[in-house]
Amino acid sequence: MQRTRAIFGSALFLVVVPGTVAGYGPWAISQWHFNAPLFGCFPLRVIGVLLIAAGLPLLLDSFLRFALQGLGTPAPIAPPQNLVVSGLYRYVRNPMYVAVLSLILGQGLLFGNVTVLQYGVLVWVTFFLWVVLHEEPTLRGKFGAEYETFCAHVPRWIPRVKPWQGSA
Numbered sequence: 615m616q617r618t619r620a621i622f623g624s625a626l627f628l629v630v631v632p633g634t635v636a637g638y639g640p641w642a643i644s645q646w647h648f649n650a651p652l653f654g655c656f657p658l659r660v661i662g663v664l665l666i667a668a669g670l671p672l673l674l675d676s677f678l679r680f681a682l683q684g685l686g687t688p689a690p691i692a693p694p695q696n697l698v699v700s701g702l703y704r705y706v707r708n709p710m711y712v713a714v715l716s717l718i719l720g721q722g723l724l725f726g727n728v729t730v731l732q733y734g735v736l737v738w739v740t741f742f743l744w745v746v747l748h749e750e751p752t753l754r755g756k757f758g759a760e761y762e763t764f765c766a767h768v769p770r771w772i773p774r775v776k777p778w779q780g781s782a
Contacts, residue, residue: 616685620694620722624677631688632673632710635737636717639703640730649726658723665720673713676702690748697757699764704777716760745770 652658679701680687684694688710702709715738722730749781753761767778 616695617682620681620685620692621632623656623692624681627689628673628677629662632714632717636669636673636714639733639737640718640725640727643729644721644725644727645698646721646725647727648724652723652726652728662720662725666724667720669713669716669720672702672709672716676710676713679703681693684750693752693756697753697760697764699705699768699778699780702773703764704768705773705777707765707770708741708745709773711738711745712771712773715741720732 631773677688679698680694683700684696684698686692686694686696689737706712715734718734718737719731722728722734750765763780767780768774
């Protein structure tokens with residue numbers, strides 16, 4: 615039953631929070647209207663498509679791991695019971711945030727919209743402050759040495775090239 619609630623809670627959180635931040639936010643700014651490519655550079659649109667195409671499966675995989683392995687949700691009111699250190703978490707500590715940023719920045723590049731890119735920077739600053747001031751101290755308190763080891767081997771934002779082979 616706990617796993618079922620975790621799946622439902624994660625799915626609801628996915629729609630409400632990342633759906634709003636990475637979907638509705640950029641849409642509200644751009645109406646998903648194509649402007650001229652930034653700097654007149656069409657390859658930036660291609661990079662935007664690639665960022666979107668990479669971001670969505672990364673986000674979905676991370677949410678599934680929280681529910682199935684962590685037995686919780688990304689929501690602070692129903693956090694995971696187990697530290698998730700498998701899958702994408704072997705490369706980067708915050709794949710959900712990285713995925714959301716990939717989706718936002720991808721849309722900014724695809725639609726040639728500087729305001730969406732600026733919004734992405736604002737979202738990143740918000741994520742950074744949330745992670746450093748709230749999330750990491752909370753996880754250190756809950757998971758102790760296990761989390762410290764994870765932090766020592768897996769970077770916060772920029773993924774490792776090779777996956778961490780620690781506890782999975």
